[in-house]
Structures are given as structure tokens and as C-alpha cells.
Amino acid sequence: MVKKQMVTDLNLNTGINDIFFLKDIEFRVRRDKKAIDMFFKIGDKTGEIEAINWDISADKVEELGKIEFARIQGHITKKKIDGTLQATVSSIIKAAPLDLDYSDYLPHSKENLDELMHKIFSKINSVENYHLKNLLKSFFDDQEFAEKFKRTPAATKVHQPYIGGLLEHTLSVVTICEDIGNIYKEINRDFLITMAILHDIGKVREYAYDKIIEFTDEGKLLGHITLGLEMIDQKIKNIDGFPQDLELIVKHTLLSHHGHFEFGSPKLPSILAAIALHYADEMEAKISGFINIKEENKDFKEKWSKWIWWLERPVYLDEEIILKNKINETEEDRYNE
Numbered sequence: 001m002v003k004k005q006m007v008t009d010l011n012l013n014t015g016i017n018d019i020f021f022l023k024d025i026e027f028r029v030r031r032d033k034k035a036i037d038m039f040f041k042i043g044d045k046t047g048e049i050e051a052i053n054w055d056i057s058a059d060k061v062e063e064l065g066k067i068e069f070a071r072i073q074g075h076i077t078k079k080k081i082d083g084t085l086q087a088t089v090s091s092i093i094k095a096a097p098l099d100l101d102y103s104d105y106l107p108h109s110k111e112n113l114d115e116l117m118h119k120i121f122s123k124i125n126s127v128e129n130y131h132l133k134n135l136l137k138s139f140f141d142d143q144e145f146a147e148k149f150k151r152t153p154a155a156t157k158v159h160q161p162y163i164g165g166l167l168e169h170t171l172s173v174v175t176i177c178e179d180i181g182n183i184y185k186e187i188n189r190d191f192l193i194t195m196a197i198l199h200d201i202g203k204v205r206e207y208a209y210d211k212i213i214e215f216t217d218e219g220k221l222l223g224h225i226t227l228g229l230e231m232i233d234q235k236i237k238n239i240d241g242f243p244q245d246l247e248l249i250v251k252h253t254l255l256s257h258h259g260h261f262e263f264g265s266p267k268l269p270s271i272l273a274a275i276a277l278h279y280a281d282e283m284e285a286k287i288s289g290f291i292n293i294k295e296e297n298k299d300f301k302e303k304w305s306k307w308i309w310w311l312e313r314p315v316y317l318d319e320e321i322i323l324k325n326k327i328n329e330t331e332e333d334r335y336n337e
């Protein structure tokens with residue numbers, strides 16, 4: 001069934017009648033202990049909004065709590081001061097899988113992913129070292145891996161949490177690493193580029209993205225650093241004559257790329273390429289995450305965003321307004337004043 005109404009089509013007083021995913025479902029019992037209200041979010045690939053279903057019967061709680069996708073009927077009844085919408089829902093009917101096209105619910109990169117993959121392949125071809133190129137090809141010549149790498153999100157939240165996010169993130173880290181390599185000639189380019197391409201490969205097993213983006217069990221239990229190490233270990237075992245000392249620094253650079261114990265790296269970067277990769281990765285993730293916050297807040301009416309947990313600060317949102325007003329101001333204007 002074709003989805004006609006997206007979250008971005010909704011506004012104050014709009015009637016709602018389409019299939020959305022449900023998340024963050026919470027049931028609250030009113031003080032009189034008689035009525036139960038259901039607080040949740042409805043969403044699709046364009047975004048999500050708060051929703052309330054007032055006064056539901058107690059015997060429906062279990063059934064409603066398990067619903068992932070449903071036809072929602074209701075109205076947008078509130079626009080908060082910060083510009084966010086709230087829906088009052090009158091009917092929730094579980095959607096049959098056949099009525100769903102999951103691509104309506106999964107956010108997708110705006111980039112052409114085939115073109116980005118092409119760029120990754122040309123970076124792989126630019127690596128001259130025989131062993132490193134063999135290692136890269138052992139992953140990317142495998143079509144099943146390449147297809148997963150192309151679609152995997154970079155995260156469930158924060159930075160590039162959409163289909164194709166890992167590919168976008170990886171390519172940006174590679175580009176930053178190339179620039180670092182141009183400044184600091186002491187760093188071995190082939191090694192740094194190889195590790196930039198491989199540093200997050202464990203994410204292809206860390207995330208599932210069939211219906212919604214979520215962690216896999218092995219993602220939750222092991223994480224992408226451990227999974228990536230395991231994947232590299234298996235590949236190297238099958239490559240004839242891969243030097244043992246090179247294997248050690250490949251593994252070290254992968255393990256240490258988060259740069260801190262508290263961010264999941266069991267070892268801190270102890271070689272030049274590893275420290276370069278760590279900062280390139282952190283810079284890419286932080287800037288992309290920041291851009292994401294700006295995008296999410298583009299209709300937010302306040303100067304400051306809400307508190308952003310991973311930055312431990314709110315973000316100032318009027319940067320563009322200031323810069324737009326001043327950007328055309330030339331030296332000449334100043335003299336003419």
C-alpha cells in the first residue's frame with residue numbers, strides 16, 4: 001500500500017490517517033486510578049512526533065504495547081512553543097506486514113550510494129601496498145559484504161543514523177585522512193587510507209535495518225570494534241603471506257580508533273597513523289552529528305536547541321542568521337557607511 005501521508009505533511013489541525021511506526025510507548029495511570037493514557041511517538045522516514053491516545057481500556061494495554069506499525073487516525077491538536085507538534089490519536093489498528101513498504105520508514109542518505117561506493121573502490125585502487133590492497137579487496141570484492149557496507153547506518157542516533165550512513169561517514173574519514181597525510185608526510189598514506197576504509201566495518205554486523213534501525217544482538221553484546229577485529233582476523237588468516245607485524249598494527253589501529261577507554265577502545269592509539277585516524281574519525285562524527293542537530297532543529301523557534309546529551313550542551317541555532325546578514329558585507333560597504 002502506498003503511503004500518502006508523511007510526518008512532514010502534518011501541521012496544526014491536520015487530520016491523520018496513514019500507517020506510521022510506533023515507538024517509546026508508555027502507559028500512564030491517572031491519579032483517579034481509573035483511566036490509562038498512552039503516550040508514544042509516531043513516525044516514518046521523514047521524522048517523528050509525539051502522540052497521545054487518551055483513556056484506553058486496561059485490557060488493551062498489552063496488545064497496544066507490542067505494536068510496531070499501525071494505521072493511526074487522529075488530529076494534530078497542539079503546536080508547542082518550540083514548534084514541535086503533538087497528535088491526539090483516536091484509533092490505532094495494527095498494520096499487516098503486506099500493507100507496509102519498509103522503505104517508507106527507514107531514513108535514507110540523500111547521496112547517490114552507488115556513486116559513493118564507486119569512490120570507495122577508487123580509493124582502494126589507489127592503495128599501492130600489496131598486502132594492504134589484498135586486505136581491502138578481501139572485503140570489498142565480496143559482493144554480499146559490499147552491499148551491506150553500502151546500506152548500513154553509521155549509528156542509531158547522533159551521526160548519519162540512516163541507510164548509507166556508514167558509507168558517507170567512511171568516505172568523509174578517508175578524505176580527512178588524505179588531507180592529514182598531505183600535511184604530515186611522516187604518516188604512511190597507504191596504511192592510513194586502508195585503516196580509514198576499514199575502521200568501522202564491524203558496523204555491518206552491529207546494526208540491523210530491515211524495519212527500523214536498531215542494534216543486533218551481537219552489536220549490543222560485542223560492539224563494532226570487537227566485531228571488526230574478528231572480521232579482520234578471519235580475512236588475514238586467509239591471505240597468504242600477510243606479514244605478522246603489519247597485522248599487529250592493523251589490529252591496533254582498528255582497536256584504538258575511539259581513542260579513549262570510556263568510548264570503547266581497549267587500547268589507546270600508540271602509532272602515528274592510529275592517532276591521525278582517531279582524530280579524523282572523531283572530527284567527522286562530531287561535525288556530522290552537529291549538522292544533524294541543526295537539521296532536526298530547523299523549524300525550532302528558539303535560539304538554543306534543547307540539551308544534547310552527547311555534546312553535554314545545547315547548540316546555538318542562530319549561527320546562519322548572523323552569518324547570512326553579515327556575509328554580503330564587503331570592505332567597500334564598511335567605507336560607504
Ligand SMILES: [Fe+2]
Binds near residue numbers: 258
Ligand atoms: Fe567506530
Ligand SMILES: [Fe+2]
Binds near residue numbers: 199200285
Ligand atoms: Fe567511525
